[in-house]
Amino acid sequence: RYRVRRRSIKDIRGPVSPSRLLGHEMQIRHQEEIGDLEFQWARQYGPTWRTQGCFGEDVLWTADPKTLQYIFHTSAYRFPKTKMLEQAAKNISGRGIVSVQGEVHQRQRKIMSPAFSAGQLRTFLPNFRQSAARLSRKWKDQIESSPSLDSAIINIPQMMARMTLDVIGEVAFDYRFGALDDQENELAVVFRDLFLDSMLHPPAWDVLFKATWRYIPDSILHYVRHIPTREYSRFKDFLDTSFRIGKDLVDQKASGTEKGSKDILSILVQSNIAEDAKKRLNEDEMLSQIATLLLAGHDTTANTLVWTLYELARHPEDQQKVRDEIAAARKDVETRGDEDFVPSDFDSMPFLNAVLKESLRLHPVGAVLFREAGGEDILPLSEPLETVSGKMIDQISVSKGQTINVSVCAYNRLQSVWGEDGDSWNPSRFLDSGKEGRTSVGVFANLMSFSAGIRACIGWRFALLEMQAVLSELVETLVFQYPEGMDIMRLNSGMMVPIIRGKLEAGIQLPLQVSLAHGA
Numbered sequence: 001r002y003r004v005r006r007r008s009i010k011d012i013r014g015p016v017s018p019s020r021l022l023g024h025e026m027q028i029r030h031q032e033e034i035g036d037l038e039f040q041w042a043r044q045y046g047p048t049w050r051t052q053g054c055f056g057e058d059v060l061w062t063a064d065p066k067t068l069q070y071i072f073h074t075s076a077y078r079f080p081k082t083k084m085l086e087q088a089a090k091n092i093s094g095r096g097i098v099s100v101q102g103e104v105h106q107r108q109r110k111i112m113s114p115a116f117s118a119g120q121l122r123t124f125l126p127n128f129r130q131s132a133a134r135l136s137r138k139w140k141d142q143i144e145s146s147p148s149l150d151s152a153i154i155n156i157p158q159m160m161a162r163m164t165l166d167v168i169g170e171v172a173f174d175y176r177f178g179a180l181d182d183q184e185n186e187l188a189v190v191f192r193d194l195f196l197d198s199m200l201h202p203p204a205w206d207v208l209f210k211a212t213w214r215y216i217p218d219s220i221l222h223y224v225r226h227i228p229t230r231e232y233s234r235f236k237d238f239l240d241t242s243f244r245i246g247k248d249l250v251d252q253k254a255s256g257t258e259k260g261s262k263d264i265l266s267i268l269v270q271s272n273i274a275e276d277a278k279k280r281l282n283e284d285e286m287l288s289q290i291a292t293l294l295l296a297g298h299d300t301t302a303n304t305l306v307w308t309l310y311e312l313a314r315h316p317e318d319q320q321k322v323r324d325e326i327a328a329a330r331k332d333v334e335t336r337g338d339e340d341f342v343p344s345d346f347d348s349m350p351f352l353n354a355v356l357k358e359s360l361r362l363h364p365v366g367a368v369l370f371r372e373a374g375g376e377d378i379l380p381l382s383e384p385l386e387t388v389s390g391k392m393i394d395q396i397s398v399s400k401g402q403t404i405n406v407s408v409c410a411y412n413r414l415q416s417v418w419g420e421d422g423d424s425w426n427p428s429r430f431l432d433s434g435k436e437g438r439t440s441v442g443v444f445a446n447l448m449s450f451s452a453g454i455r456a457c458i459g460w461r462f463a464l465l466e467m468q469a470v471l472s473e474l475v476e477t478l479v480f481q482y483p484e485g486m487d488i489m490r491l492n493s494g495m496m497v498p499i500i501r502g503k504l505e506a507g508i509q510l511p512l513q514v515s516l517a518h519g520a
């Protein structure tokens with residue numbers, strides 16, 4: 001009888017598995033700091049290695065630029081998200097753009113793209129700036145009411161996440177969360193600590209259970225969202241609440257009472273109406289996009305900004321350089337007679353942009369992307385790889401269903417791409433233009449932090465402009481200092497977040513000493 005032989009990746013080198021049943025899964029999820037193991041393995045085996053998943057599955061890991069380029073750019077939909085990831089995304093965001101695949105994804109992305117055009121984005125800048133100004137006002141008030149009157153220790157992540165939630169509410173849906181003003185908004189409440197509460201250090205039973213999802217038919221898998229444990233019920237609460245509130249919002253936009261509105265949902269509703277009837281988003285898909293944008297568009301940006309302030313507090317000379325650049329741009333604004341920065345002003349802040357890139361490089365909020373081979377395929381490698389049996393190979397054959405974990409954090413530090421100081425903070429690397437010979441990979445700055453290709457972050461320009469707007473306000477008006485002896489760790493709560501070593505129970509923490517900038 002003819003049998004198809006699966007292509008084995010057993011000859012790819014990798015660490016010895018600590019458990020037959022769970023492989024490296026628990027070790028990876030419970031590692032002390034996010035990325036530590038991947039950095040170690042990338043150093044030991046090069047940018048491609050193999051680990052053991054649950055039930056003895058061989059998992060291929062890659063941080064190799066040529067492989068990444070092949071998977072994300074060259075191969076269209078040939079490397080879908082794993083079924084486990086697809087279902088996990090559906091549990092929390094429904095059938096929105098993050099969780100669908102192939103043609104459905106292509107259809108949704110086409111309808112959503114107009115809402116993220118450059119022209120559309122410009123209209124959001126005043127909102128980004130006003131929200132940033134409200135945040136800096138809050139922190140100034142905290143400083144002015146502190147015992148010393150000139151500085152205060154402030155836990156940065158808390159208010160930052162509230163600000164980005166307010167921003168996404170307003171510009172995406174014309175909806176007021178009032179999060180910066182401590183309002184007990186229903187949606188804001190189901191959102192609070194959603195990921196930290198549900199995804200940190202998952203128990204072994206759940207890791208094993210999720211590993212079986214690939215064998216369960218979709219019609220049954222759909223019901224996992226009703227499992228009454230902490231993770232599943234928190235996600236269900238969030239999704240149900242966001243669908244209920246979203247429905248009112250969509251009805252308002254569709255009824256045309258808000259003609260001329262420029263929020264993302266209004267554009268989306270219009271773009272959907274303009275689409276061929278057969279290709280339109282149905283109600284379930286439309287509501288899912290609301291949950292998706294809330295999730296994808298708020299904590300991501302907040303955390304990147306938090307890590308940026310962490311680095312600037314640790315590198316005061318760089319912080320001052322950014323402040324000087326902002327001051328020079330401010331003079332230009334005044335000379336022009338404008339009230340505030342316009343998008344092109346941020347082009348004249350090369351160091352601020354380099355700082356954001358370097359922060360995204362060292363602290364990608366999504367440290368790993370999960371894919372599988374949609375069919376038999378051959379992955380190219382940028383450098384020959386020595387196998388367990390001592391062969392040198394320059395490509396890897398994979399079978400349909402082969403799990404491929406993309407280590408964004410390891411790629412972002414790869415010495416062959418970023419130089420010997422790949423592990424260190426050095427924003428100036430982005431000021432040098434000597435990039436010839438590099439394999440072009442990510443959608444932004446050759447980084448994988450916003451992913452790449454047809455499934456790259458749809459909101460990367462949005463995030464960048466928001467971060468430019470917020471960082472320029474905060475650094476112009478405030479000075480951030482790193483408290484002596486504090487030890488911050490990168491924790492995995494589904495996203496890379498900071499905590500203080502030994503104080504996990506305190507949750508996400510980055511307390512910085514904040515004072516008023518001279519003249520602010």
Ligand code: HEM
Nearest residue numbers: 097098296297300301304366449450451455457458459463
């Ligand atoms: C610094 C901030 C951000 C980072 C680092 C980031 C990162 C990413 C990454 C890595 C992906 C790919 C995920 C995967 O393939 O598994 C992604 C997808 C996505 N992001 Fe972002 N993101 C950010 C901000 C935003 C914002 C502000 C929005 C919306 C306003 C947004 C909306 C989305 C959407 C809708 C997708 C799915 C795209 C698709 O599958 O076609 N993101 N993002």
